[in-house]
Amino acid sequence: MARRVDHSHEELGEMILSAACELVEAGGSSALTARKVANTIGYSPGTIYNIFNNLDDLILRLNGRTLERLYLHLPRPDPDKSVENNFDGLLRGYLEFVEQNRNLWRILFDHRPSTEEELPEWYNDKVSKLLGLIDRVIEPHAPDIHQNELREISAALWAGVHGIISLADSRKLEVVSTAAPLDLCRLLVRSFLSGLTNTVKS
Amino acid sequence: MARRVDHSHEELGEMILSAACELVEAGGSSALTARKVANTIGYSPGTIYNIFNNLDDLILRLNGRTLERLYLHLPRPDPDKSVENNFDGLLRGYLEFVEQNRNLWRILFDHRPSTEEELPEWYNDKVSKLLGLIDRVIEPHAPDIHQNELREISAALWAGVHGIISLADSRKLEVVSTAAPLDLCRLLVRSFLSGLTNTVKS
DNA sequence: ACCTGAACACCGTTCAAGT
DNA sequence: ACCTGAACACCGTTCAAGT
Numbered sequence: 540m541a542r543r544v545d546h547s548h549e550e551l552g553e554m555i556l557s558a559a560c561e562l563v564e565a566g567g568s569s570a571l572t573a574r575k576v577a578n579t580i581g582y583s584p585g586t587i588y589n590i591f592n593n594l595d596d597l598i599l600r601l602n603g604r605t606l607e608r609l610y611l612h613l614p615r616p617d618p619d620k621s622v623e624n625n626f627d628g629l630l631r632g633y634l635e636f637v638e639q640n641r642n643l644w645r646i647l648f649d650h651r652p653s654t655e656e657e658l659p660e661w662y663n664d665k666v667s668k669l670l671g672l673i674d675r676v677i678e679p680h681a682p683d684i685h686q687n688e689l690r691e692i693s694a695a696l697w698a699g700v701h702g703i704i705s706l707a708d709s710r711k712l713e714v715v716s717t718a719a720p721l722d723l724c725r726l727l728v729r730s731f732l733s734g735l736t737n738t739v740k741s
Numbered sequence: 742m743a744r745r746v747d748h749s750h751e752e753l754g755e756m757i758l759s760a761a762c763e764l765v766e767a768g769g770s771s772a773l774t775a776r777k778v779a780n781t782i783g784y785s786p787g788t789i790y791n792i793f794n795n796l797d798d799l800i801l802r803l804n805g806r807t808l809e810r811l812y813l814h815l816p817r818p819d820p821d822k823s824v825e826n827n828f829d830g831l832l833r834g835y836l837e838f839v840e841q842n843r844n845l846w847r848i849l850f851d852h853r854p855s856t857e858e859e860l861p862e863w864y865n866d867k868v869s870k871l872l873g874l875i876d877r878v879i880e881p882h883a884p885d886i887h888q889n890e891l892r893e894i895s896a897a898l899w900a901g902v903h904g905i906i907s908l909a910d911s912r913k914l915e916v917v918s919t920a921a922p923l924d925l926c927r928l929l930v931r932s933f934l935s936g937l938t939n940t941v942k943s
Numbered sequence: 944a945c946c947t948g949a950a951c952a953c954c955g956t957t958c959a960a961g962t
Numbered sequence: 963a964c965c966t967g968a969a970c971a972c973c974g975t976t977c978a979a980g981t
Contacts, residue, residue: 663916670917694918695929702904714865715872716896727897734936
């Protein structure tokens with residue numbers, strides 16, 4: 540019908556992502572549809588596809604923002620504190636974020652990269668930045684460690700914690716334990732870190 | 742159109758679940774639709790809803806079967822073997838199952854219980870039976886442990902391993918480590934078990 | 944009693960046609 | 963050049979009407 544110069548390409552992208560964010564926060568991932576986004580910003584469905592390749596692409600950008608916000612929400616590791624203290628800070632920060640942004644957090648991990656293609660670099664960078672926080676907690680604990688080993692340790696620990704929180708979120712741990720997710724995470728982290736020195740002989 | 746006594750209520754349930762299983766194996770969760778299931782078994786869409794409450798209910802039953810099959814696929818812990826050996830057996834069995842049944846495994850964990858209602862007892866029993874395998878591996882390692890603590894340890898360890906495998910599956914660990922999931926799991930399990938004795942003073 | 948299949952209220956995505 | 967909105971090919975779910 541019309542050519543509208545009300546909003547630039549970039550502005551439209553912003554508006555779409557904001558609308559998507561609101562819709563997910565309010566109604567979970569099933570509330571995020573191209574039609575609803577279009578409706579929210581007062582454009583037609585087709586407009587979404589002028590800016591994003593498809594819904595998957597849109598979700599990937601949204602998840603990028605969530606990663607960014609998570610990074611800003613987590614406390615910075617303090618070299619003067621103990622490893623356990625620092626890790627506990629990250630843990631509590633992460634759980635707090637999950638609680639406050641449950642639906643955004645869910646869509647962050649529910650989303651599976653569509654095909655065999657790699658995730659874009661800007662996305663991997665954001666993930667890497669987050670893992671860097673864990674590196675910085677563990678590094679002083681094992682100063683002579685190889686960079687590769689450090690990354691494996693961070694990855695294993697982070698993935699382990701994530702597993703507990705994500706299974707707790709889908710209520711698949713209720714059968715098996717009444718313990719709070721935070722306590723299970725602490726059990727995992729403490730034992731893992733305590734056992735690390737015996738296992739990795741650096 | 743017709744009353745068909747070709748198949749009993751139970752037979753229809755079987756046929757539907759088999760068809761659902763095939764569809765998921767072949768095309769992932771997005772290939773599982775009521776219409777396709779109906780088509781596969783030669784009935785109308787409405788028939789599905791005579792047997793199951795809705796698609797969620799159908800998926801829950803399908804997941805029950807997957808849990809059953811996973812239990813049968815895993816090796817039984819051997820009291821004569823070491824904890825590490827036994828756990829490695831479970832680990833390799835689990836990874837093998839995931840590889841051979843990727844789409845069924847994905848739908849098992851993607852599925853989030855719809856409302857606030859509890860999971861049915863028959864489902865929780867199947868999960869519990871699986872966790873029991875881990876209990877039996879750890880128990881001889883710490884014979885004087887409380888039942889509750891044992892369950893927490895099993896849960897934390899299982900969830901941790903699950904986290905690694907599930908993040909690896911969605912390629913969210915590639916950025917951070919080139920290590921194979923099995924190796925990351927071993928790192929987690931070994932350090933955790935090694936550190937356990939220092940952490941839990943039973 | 945059992946099963947149908949049309950109907951309702953939705954989807955993602957495309958693309959010829961308008962301004 | 964930009965945006966539309968109708969169109970296509972799908973969804974889950976229901977329920978009056980058939981046998």
